[in-house]
Amino acid sequence: MIKRFIAGAVCPRCAKQDTIRMYRDEEREYRECVACDFADSMRLDGQPDHKEEELIQTRVNQGPAVREDGVQVLKFFDATTKH
Numbered sequence: 001m002i003k004r005f006i007a008g009a010v011c012p013r014c015a016k017q018d019t020i021r022m023y024r025d026e027e028r029e030y031r032e033c034v035a036c037d038f039a040d041s042m043r044l045d046g047q048p049d050h051k052e053e054e055l056i057q058t059r060v061n062q063g064p065a066v067r068e069d070g071v072q073v074l075k076f077f078d079a080t081t082k083h
């Protein structure tokens with residue numbers, strides 16, 4: 001794994017300059033700071049991050065959405081289409 005320092009880059013956490021280095025694998029590009037524990041990554045293909053995908057998946061697995069007052073949205077739609 002080749003890690004390259006980014007010339008002139010400033011760490012968003014400790015605000016030091018030239019401490020950010022980056023490396024990448026097949027899917028992602030990583031940035032990390034050698035002066036603090038800052039680390040970041042982004043997908044090279046621009047797709048949503050794994051974290052967001054997991055969030056969406058969790059919502060789908062929960063079944064019908066429930067409104068804040070506890071009424072299922074499916075029932076809500078049935079009532080409105082009778083008009």
Ligand SMILES: [Zn+2]
Nearest residue numbers: 011014033036
């Ligand atoms: Zn830092």
